Amino acid sequence: MLSAAEQVSRSVHSLGAGLPSRDARLAYRSGKVGVTAGVAPGYVQGNLAVVPEKLAASFHRFCQLNPKPCPIIGMSEVGDPRIPALGIDLDIRTDIPRYRVWRDGQLSEEPTDIMAHWRDDLVAFVIGCSFSFEEALIADGLKIRHIEEKRNVPMYRTNVPCASAGPFAGPMVVSMRPFKPAEAIRAIQITTRFPAVHGAPVHIDKPELIGIKDIAKPDYGDAVSIQPDEMPVFWACGVTPQSVILQSRPAFAITHAPGFMLVTDVRNSEFSIQ
Amino acid sequence: MLSAAEQVSRSVHSLGAGLPSRDARLAYRSGKVGVTAGVAPGYVQGNLAVVPEKLAASFHRFCQLNPKPCPIIGMSEVGDPRIPALGIDLDIRTDIPRYRVWRDGQLSEEPTDIMAHWRDDLVAFVIGCSFSFEEALIADGLKIRHIEEKRNVPMYRTNVPCASAGPFAGPMVVSMRPFKPAEAIRAIQITTRFPAVHGAPVHIDKPELIGIKDIAKPDYGDAVSIQPDEMPVFWACGVTPQSVILQSRPAFAITHAPGFMLVTDVRNSEFSIQ
Numbered sequence: 001m002l003s004a005a006e007q008v009s010r011s012v013h014s015l016g017a018g019l020p021s022r023d024a025r026l027a028y029r030s031g032k033v034g035v036t037a038g039v040a041p042g043y044v045q046g047n048l049a050v051v052p053e054k055l056a057a058s059f060h061r062f063c064q065l066n067p068k069p070c071p072i073i074g075m076s077e078v079g080d081p082r083i084p085a086l087g088i089d090l091d092i093r094t095d096i097p098r099y100r101v102w103r104d105g106q107l108s109e110e111p112t113d114i115m116a117h118w119r120d121d122l123v124a125f126v127i128g129c130s131f132s133f134e135e136a137l138i139a140d141g142l143k144i145r146h147i148e149e150k151r152n153v154p155m156y157r158t159n160v161p162c163a164s165a166g167p168f169a170g171p172m173v174v175s176m177r178p179f180k181p182a183e184a185i186r187a188i189q190i191t192t193r194f195p196a197v198h199g200a201p202v203h204i205d206k207p208e209l210i211g212i213k214d215i216a217k218p219d220y221g222d223a224v225s226i227q228p229d230e231m232p233v234f235w236a237c238g239v240t241p242q243s244v245i246l247q248s249r250p251a252f253a254i255t256h257a258p259g260f261m262l263v264t265d266v267r268n269s270e271f272s273i274q
Numbered sequence: 275m276l277s278a279a280e281q282v283s284r285s286v287h288s289l290g291a292g293l294p295s296r297d298a299r300l301a302y303r304s305g306k307v308g309v310t311a312g313v314a315p316g317y318v319q320g321n322l323a324v325v326p327e328k329l330a331a332s333f334h335r336f337c338q339l340n341p342k343p344c345p346i347i348g349m350s351e352v353g354d355p356r357i358p359a360l361g362i363d364l365d366i367r368t369d370i371p372r373y374r375v376w377r378d379g380q381l382s383e384e385p386t387d388i389m390a391h392w393r394d395d396l397v398a399f400v401i402g403c404s405f406s407f408e409e410a411l412i413a414d415g416l417k418i419r420h421i422e423e424k425r426n427v428p429m430y431r432t433n434v435p436c437a438s439a440g441p442f443a444g445p446m447v448v449s450m451r452p453f454k455p456a457e458a459i460r461a462i463q464i465t466t467r468f469p470a471v472h473g474a475p476v477h478i479d480k481p482e483l484i485g486i487k488d489i490a491k492p493d494y495g496d497a498v499s500i501q502p503d504e505m506p507v508f509w510a511c512g513v514t515p516q517s518v519i520l521q522s523r524p525a526f527a528i529t530h531a532p533g534f535m536l537v538t539d540v541r542n543s544e545f546s547i548q
Contacts, residue, residue, distance in 0.1 A: 181478045188462045189474060200463060204455045205479055209503055229483055 019043075022087060024263045025095040033097045033112055035259040041135065044197070044268055045261035046073055046086070046126035047238040048096060049245060050114075050254035053078050056123035058166025062244065063125065065163035069172050069240035071196050073266070074126035081118060083126060086264035092124045098257035105249030110257055117254060127238050128197035129261055130175055132268040136190050145178050145224040152259070153177070154218035155237050159211025160202070162240065167248040174202060174210070174234040176218070178226040184233050191235065196271040203234040210234065220258075293317075296361060298537045299369040307371045307386055309533040315409065318471070318542055319535035320347055320360070320400035321512040322370060323519060324388075324528035327352050330397035332440025336518065337399065339437035343446050343514035345470050347540070348400035355392060357400060360538035366398045372531035379523030384531055391528060401512050402471035403535060404449055406542040410464050419452050419498040426533070427451070428492035429511050433485025434476070436514065441522040448476060448484070448508040450492070452500040458507050465509065470545040477508040484508065494532075 021043035024036070036045055051059050056078070063070035074086040081093045094113045101109040101117055111117070130153065134144050146153045153175045160172045179187055184204055192200040207215045215232055216223050220239055226232060242255050256262060295317035298310070310319055325333050330352070337344035348360040355367045368387045375383040375391055385391070404427065408418050420427045427449045434446045453461055458478055466474040481489050489506055490497050494513055500506060516529050530536060 181480055181483065182476065185462055185475055185478060188459055189466050192463050192466075201459055202456065204459060205505060206455055206503065209455065229480065231479060 019265050021263045021265045022089070025087065025090065028097045029091065029094040031112065036097065036261040036263055037131070037259065040263050042267055044073065044264045044266040044271060045129050045131045046264055047129055047242065048092065048254070048256040048262050049125045049127065049241055050092070050122050051245065051250060052252055053121040053123055055167070055250055058168055059125065059245070062162070062165035062168040063127070063241065065165055066240070068198055068202060068236035069162065069238065071128040071198060072125055073128045073196055074264070076124040078123055079120035081124070083124065086126060086262070086266055090264070093118045096256050096260055096262050098260035100255045100257050102246060102250070102253040102255070104251060105246050114254055126262055127241055128271070129238050130198055130235060131261070132197040132271055133191045133194045135268050136194065136272070137187055140186065140190055142179070142183055142187060146222065149224050151222035151224055153221050154223055155220035155239055156212045157219045157243070162244065168244050170244040170247050172202070173220070173237045173240040173243055175237040176215070176232045176234050178224065178230040178232050180230055184231055187233060193272045193274045195273060198236050198238070201233050202236050205231040207232055293539055295537045295539045296363070299361065299364060302371045303365065303368040305386065310371065310535040310537055311533065314537050316541055318347065318538045318540040318545060319403050319405045320538055321403055321516065322366070322528070322530040322536055323399045323401065323515055324366070324396050325519065325524060326526055327395045327397055329441070329524055332442055333399065333519070336436070336439035336442040337401070337515065339439055340514070342472060342476060342510035343436065343512065345402040345472060346399055347402045347470055348538070350398040352397055353394035355398070357398065360400060360536070360540055364538070367392050370530050370534055370536050372534035374529045374531050376520060376524070376527040376529070378525060379520050388528055400536055401515055402545070403512050404472055404509060405535070406471040406545055407465045407468045409542050410468065410546070411461055414460065414464055416453070416457055416461060420496065423498050425496035425498055427495050428497055429494035429513055430486045431493045436518065442518050444518040444521050446476070447494070447511040447514040447517055449511040450489070450506045450508050452498065452504040452506050454504055458505055461507060467546045467548045469547060472510050472512070475507050476510050479505040481506055
């Protein structure tokens with residue numbers, strides 16, 4: 001969670017018009033629809049989770065207890081659709097290209113805005129996404145297999161339990177990227193610098209040790225090729241909070257639709273601790 | 275290699291008598307003999323390599339080209355047995371408990387001082403040693419298998435060639451410590467902070483990829499147990515420069531005897547870049 005001071009300092013970045021991230025949000029706000037992969041390179045994208053106030057404290061505590069899968073990079077006031085820390089003019093109700101509205105844990109709609117669904121008791125959480133550290137890995141010369149193969153990142157439900165809070169409990173979901181050993185070491189060094197976007201891997205190699213039975217059958221996303229001289233490297237995944245919310249079957253919740261992320265005005269480099 | 279400024283600033287640490295490191299050197303100087311494992315905890319220990327001036331430039335270049343196995347932490351002037359960067363009163367001729375004198379690449383003596391062997395054309399190189407980062411790993415709660423099993427660290431000749439310089443060429447030697455995956459990730463993070471003492475691992479798991487045929491048969495040191503839920507983690511090893519020197523069959527060289535290291539007044543924490 002960003003401090004008020006950080007929110008102000010970050011907002012300063014966001015005042016100027018013509019930021020590619022802001023332009024993207026304005027386009028989505030005015031009806032454009034599309035996945036956000038590759039949109040506004042260099043700017044942080046986030047996962048959205050919106051829950052009613054009576055669940056927000058528990059969900060906030062859940063994220064606090066599980067910072068690797070659930071790094072909060074922005075949070076709204078109750079009923080307030082703005083998150084100035086992530087963009088001075090950002091409106092969480094309109095700025096994501098596609099949403100998912102959940103009722104009693106079941107998907108009810110996939111609208112392109114949530115003006116009609118917003119309520120005075122809703123709290124929006126924005127959670128860091130691996131796009132940020134993938135950009136840092138690519139900038140260092142590493143190749144990301146699922147990007148090379150034009151697929152979604154493979155994700156797996158593990159047997160590693162998250163710390164529970166109120167109704168929110170469940171296993172950690174991880175994303176997987178295969179690397180040669182020396183590349184894996186470098187990837188660990190680079191992603192360690194990005195704790196706000198999942199940080200260092202939680203596991204390397206030996207998928208069975210975290211309850212993954214078949215690496216070729218991800219629970220979310222697509223399988224990717226793994227060469228004999230490579231090892232799977234596993235990062236805590238932002239799908240975790242979403243899967244945990246839905247498992248708790250809340251009367252009402254809103255998330256982004258997979259691949260349709262919130263594009264923010266925060267630069268990826270701002271999340272590097274070195 | 276330390277800058278003059280660093281040498282001065284580090285020497286300041288060394289002025290005070292009663293440093294456990296200095297006391298250890300004084301004891302060795304006055305004839306005490308023993309391995310240095312566990313001596314003066316918190317202080318850097320180093321590998322010694324002494325070569326004639328006509329080889330020193332090539333050896334210095336070899337270390338420069340291969341900083342992971344050959345991190346130079348101190349170096350003498352030609353013919354000068356002092357290295358104030360590592361201890362204001364340090365005398366390289368007397369302060370190591372046991373030396374090895376090599377002639378034409380063959381071991382000729384194992385004296386407890388080299389007063390009779392010192393020459394005006396000799397240059398002493400001190401190379402970082404993994405004791406420093408092992409202390410940081412232990413301080414973080416990790417267990418070092420060969421220490422737990424009271425053995426020497428297992429070391430292996432790899433098929434990874436060092437960059438050659440003059441007569442100095444040969445494969446990298448690595449040390450191995452087994453860890454569970456999450457521990458291996460933590461060990462990579464911690465040792466990355468210590469580039470002056472080999473830094474991050476050079477390889478993890480899959481020994482065959484670096485030419486290690488049988489992990490149970492190290493080329494130096496002792497085998498240690500590896501559990502099914504563990505992976506071998508490999509660090510560049512300070513034995514590399516010694517093996518490369520001896521392979522080049524120099525007319526004359528001096529090294530420390532294995533396990534009998536140079537104890538310096540530099541604190542391990544001084545070598546942490548964070």
